[in-house]
């Protein structure tokens with residue numbers, strides 16, 4: 502398993518019941534984008550906070566109490582820039598990236614879940630746990646997390662990589678897809694591989710996981726060996742897939758993605774075996 506995943510989280514989540522009722526700093530979001538200063542600072546001191554917003558406790562981070570605020574308007578915040586969450590995470594340190602991913606996930610959930618799905622009344626914050634609730638008695642609504650498998654398939658010194666039409670030009674990555682109701686994680690891996698590239702796999706091995714807030718996934722990463730079949734792409738989710746030799750790889754996904762960790766890990770393992 503990826504050793505760095507056993508390191509502590511860079512932050513400690515907090516809620517109203519955790520006695521951190523005063524914020525030292527705020528993370529501000531406007532329309533799901535991070536609000537930053539012109540010099541790309543995004544931890545705002547309390548005095549700069551504007552009105553008309555949802556504000557909730559977020560985390561203890563580097564001995565500070567952080568609150569999360571979503572703004573209805575940024576007109577009253579001077580000299581700001583809006584940064585997309587993905588871009589902000591790419592530019593961040595590892596610790597900052599964890600914090601931003603966590604905050605971005607919550608912001609997306611808060612904005613998408615404002616009304617009760619049963620009676621359509623506005624939802625209220627639950628007083629004890631981080632969830633929303635409705636006076637109609639519908640069960641509390643917790644932040645949604647969608648499990649998604651991701652798998653690197655290998656055949657000796659070759660890896661199977663595929664590209665979605667959504668990827669930047671030239672980029673190939675590992676196979677990924679959401680787990681469906683009723684499936685085990687393992688069933689999900691086997692089904693996604695069969696659907697997207699038409700082959701069967703064996704020796705499935707869990708490697709690690711990664712929260713991925715675009716919009717609310719938890720990536721569950723595997724390595725698998727090729728078993729049988731010829732590559733056949735579905736043409737919708739996957740527009741191309743191929744076997745690539747380890748010393749002739751296409752453009753790979755960002756180093757911050759678990760897809761890349763899976764690929765790099767296999768390259769390292771192969772190198773160690775051959776040296």
Ligand SMILES: [Zn+2]
Pocket residue numbers: 617618619620621622635636637638639
């Ligand atoms: Zn309701």
